[in-house]
Amino acid sequence: MALIGMIKNFASTYKLPIAVISIVLFSTVFVVSEKALDITENPSFCGKNCHIMRPYYDSWRTSSHNDVACVECHYEPGLIGHAKGKINGLIQFYNYQTTVEEYSGRLYAKVMDKNCLTCHEKRIYSSDIGYMGVNFSHKNHLLQPKRGVGVTCTSCHSMLVIGMKEHQSVTDPSCNQCHPNIVNQDVGHIVVTTSSCFTCHFRDVSGNTSISGCPSCHGPPKETHKNYTNFNHTSHVNKGYECVTCHTNISTGANDIVLKNKCYSCHSSRDRVERYDDFSFLHKKHVTTNKIACYECHSNVKHIPTIKENLCTTCHSQEHPGDWLTTHKKEVLIGKVCSNCHQPRFCSDCHATGVASGKKEK
Known part of the structure; x- marks a missing residue:
């Protein structure tokens, strides 16, 4: 009691x-905390500061x-989500x-759909997007399961950076084969990985074609063969x-068998892989819930x-003599077209049109 009395007497x-010191102290703590958070x-x-994060930062x-800070995507919306994200980040x-030895923690980030929709909600309900020559609807993919799997934003928009050369983005040469005029519209963080699209569209499909058919993604190429x-x-x-x-060769690698041993690259316990053959559980747990790519x-x-070999001659075998390439090798090598020598009648139906030497086209 005497101690309490002394404290009261001192405070009085x-x-x-005491008031000035308290205000200064709290102000200092507030400013320092705000600066530390910033x-x-x-x-x-x-x-x-973390060299293992440098490739992701550069991407x-x-x-x-x-122009969007990392925490805007990697922290869940709201005060509680922000606090959880801050605590987890500081622990990491x-x-x-x-850690004295090389940091061996598995790099993994789970971005929630609601983070994406904070800025991109209108994209879900907008009309189909013509992106890189592909007709795509966010609504059909995000709001309803596809092939029994509930996909999320990051199912297609990958956070992949390291290994991008192995799992190519939409700007990779595979698209350029049919769409030579495509432009690199997005690189790096949150790109669309074509492998993710193809895994779903071509998996377990007989006839080596897309589950939804080729026209569902793109129509006939508009470019004329040159x-x-x-x-x-x-x-x-x-x-x-x-x-x-x-x-x-419409697709390659689509029907691979995911070996059970691959599960152990993430799961150390055998109990965690007991439901290896349960398709619904496996994809719901990994793709829908935990955003695993x-x-x-x-x-x-x-x-x-x-293109199949000797494709044109399969249907048009009568249009050319059998030895036409041998007898016209010189003309082909120097870049001449049929109309340089021949009247462009039926030739023009398949070949580049033009005017024959010294003659007008009829």
């Missing part, structure tokens, strides 16, 4: 100094999202700084020909269709 005697939530804090910095930073032909995809499609009539389990799927 020095009210003003520093630790700056993308460069993790990107420059973000050169991406179309470089502490573990990284206090090998001295006027080949038009549209006219052939209108006649009822399917893509597999002319093309082969398809390429983490499945192999890289490619869609680079090739």
Whole structure:
């Protein structure tokens, strides 16, 4: 009791100094805390202080999202989500700084759909998007399960940075095979990985074609082939020909078998892989709930269709003599077209049109 009395007496005697010191102390704590939060939530804090994060930071910095801070996507919306994210981040930073050996923690980030929809909600209900030559509807993919799997934003928009050469983005050469005029519209963080799209569209499909059919993603290529032909995809499609009539190797790697041993790269306990054969449970747990990208389990799927050999002669064997290439080798090598020597009648139906030497086209 005597101690309490002394404290009260001291506080009564020095009210003003105590009040001033308290205000200064609380103000200092507030300013320092705010500054600390500002520093630790700056993308460069993790990107420059943790070398294992540097590739991700560099990718973000050169991406179309470089005006959005990392915490805007990686922290759940709301005060509680922000606090949880801050605590988890500080724990990771502490573990990284206090680990003597090379940090072996598995890099993993789960971005919730509601974070994406904070800025991009209108995209779900907008009309189909013509992106990189592909007709895509967010509504059909995000709001309803596809092939029994509830996909999320990051099912397609990957956070992949390290290994991008293995799991290519939408800007990879596989798209350029049919769409030579595409432009690199987005690189780095949150790109669409074509392998993720192809894993779903081409998996367990007989006939080596897409589960939804080729026209569901893209129509006939508009570009005319430049090998001295006027080949038009549209006219052939209108006649009822399917893509597999002319093309082969529509997809590769789509029907790989995911080995059970691959599960142990993340799960150390055998109990965690007991339901290895349960398709619904496995995909709900990994894809829908925990946002695990398809390429983490499945192999890289490619869609680079090739043209069948001797394709034109299959239907047009009577148009050319059998030895036409041998007898016209010189003309072909120097870049001449049929109309340089021949009247452009039936030739112009397939080949580049023009005016024959010294003659007008009829």
